[in-house]
Amino acid sequence: MQQRQLGPFKVGAIGLGCMNICHAYANALSEHQAERLLLGALDLGVTHFDTAALYGFGASERMVGNILSKYRSQFTLASKCGMQGVDKKGDGVLVRVIDGKAQTIKKTCEDALKRLKTDVIDLYYLHRWDKEVPIEDSVGALSDLVREGKIQTIGLSEVSSLTLRKACAVHPVAAVQTEYSLWTRNPEIELLSVCKELGVSFVAFSPVARGFLTGALNDVSNLGEKDIRRSMPRFSTENYKKNIELLSEYKNFATSRGITPAQVALGWLLNKGENILPIPGTQSLEHLRENCAAHSVQFTAQEMAELDILINHQNVSGHRYNEQSRSEVDTEDFV
Numbered sequence: 002m003q004q005r006q007l008g009p010f011k012v013g014a015i016g017l018g019c020m021n022i023c024h025a026y027a028n029a030l031s032e033h034q035a036e037r038l039l040l041g042a043l044d045l046g047v048t049h050f051d052t053a054a055l056y057g058f059g060a061s062e063r064m065v066g067n068i069l070s071k072y073r074s075q076f077t078l079a080s081k082c083g084m085q086g087v088d089k090k091g092d093g094v095l096v097r098v099i100d101g102k103a104q105t106i107k108k109t110c111e112d113a114l115k116r117l118k119t120d121v122i123d124l125y126y127l128h129r130w131d132k133e134v135p136i137e138d139s140v141g142a143l144s145d146l147v148r149e150g151k152i153q154t155i156g157l158s159e160v161s162s163l164t165l166r167k168a169c170a171v172h173p174v175a176a177v178q179t180e181y182s183l184w185t186r187n188p189e190i191e192l193l194s195v196c197k198e199l200g201v202s203f204v205a206f207s208p209v210a211r212g213f214l215t216g217a218l219n220d221v222s223n224l225g226e227k228d229i230r231r232s233m234p235r236f237s238t239e240n241y242k243k244n245i246e247l248l249s250e251y252k253n254f255a256t257s258r259g260i261t262p263a264q265v266a267l268g269w270l271l272n273k274g275e276n277i278l279p280i281p282g283t284q285s286l287e288h289l290r291e292n293c294a295a296h297s298v299q300f301t302a303q304e305m306a307e308l309d310i311l312i313n314h315q316n317v318s319g320h321r322y323n324e325q326s327r328s329e330v331d332t333e334d335f336v
């Protein structure tokens with residue numbers, strides 16, 4: 002696997018998003034299935050694993066800890082705080098809460114270290130900026146955790162370039178993680194150039210557009226009841242029907258290069274900048290193998306320009322998030 006710099010860490014160019022093992026789209030994997038996937042990832046040269054307190058309300062961190070802690074020295078571990086499950090009514094039902102207060106961040110980190118079975122998290126992101134807490138306070142809490150040796154570096158997720166600059170004034174930021182793919186171009190407005198200017202790595206989440214750019218998701222009416230794509234405007238029956246029309250030329254492009262649509266999506270990201278690291282998520286070892294093989298895809302400037310035109314924020318139908326989720330992010334937006 003070709004290597005890229007993630008903050009101070011050298012990692013495989015393709016990382017693994019570990020949300021999918023127990024959250025978001027399909028039912029959670031069993032521990033046995035997750036073991037096959039995560040150990041398979043290590044075998045394929047994946048050395049960047051991304052999880053969060055939010056995913057499965059701790060279940061993803063727990064699985065990653067149970068399965069990978071034996072191999073801890075072989076990979077870079079990224080996790081996130083600031084958005085997690087909270088038992089608000091005291092009835093044992095956890096609900097998702099954004100909370101960037103210093104004491105919450107520190108408690109979440111303590112819990113994460115136990116779940117992950119490690120002494121230190123290499124890259125610890127603030128999952129969302131809690132707009133009720135100054136970013137300086139949340140980053141200040143993360144910098145305390147660096148001083149205490151509990152985390153090595155700090156990351157931010159779904160932030161604007163202004164918030165990134167404010168955070169960097171408190172403590173160096175190793176990486177920003179935000180949605181980026183052919184159909185989600187928000188980072189191109191300003192964030193990517195600010196990351197470059199400040200020497201911040203850019204981790205692209207949902208790099209195969211939550212399945213859309215793999216060409217394998219043809220019928221959104223089959224999505225499970227709890228699948229989060231059901232709440233995303235681009236995946237509504239009406240919009241998806243239009244979006245899928247964009248795929249025919251895109252698939253032809255892939256075929257003519259002898260690679261798969263998923264590999265085109267990942268290759269496009271890798272060719273967009275040396276500091277960009279995609280973290281596709283999957284439950285399938287076969288898909289993981291296909292995704293990892295994209296590490297060496299190279300496109301000419303002309304091919305990149307062609308792809309830029311084929312699928313972009315202007316010809317896609319529907320917003321990436323619903324109103325609620327849009328109000329929770331801080332990223333620059335085209336709309």
Ligand SMILES: NC(=O)c1ccc[n+]([C@@H]2O[C@H](COP(=O)([O-])OP(=O)(O)OC[C@H]3O[C@@H](n4cnc5c(N)ncnc54)[C@H](OP(=O)(O)O)[C@@H]3O)[C@@H](O)[C@H]2O)c1
Nearest residue numbers: 018019020206207208209210211212215281282283284288
């Ligand atoms: N910071 C944030 O706020 C945030 C938000 C979302 C995600 N993330 C991170 O980013 C990671 C990836 O994002 P994501 O899972 O939302 O989107 P994604 O990686 O773009 O897409 C995942 C979906 O695509 C399918 N897929 C992946 N590779 C495939 C292939 N080669 N062929 C066919 N289908 C394929 C997966 O299904 P199969 O399981 O069937 O392969 C899954 O349904 C997450 O795991 C998480 O770590 C972060």
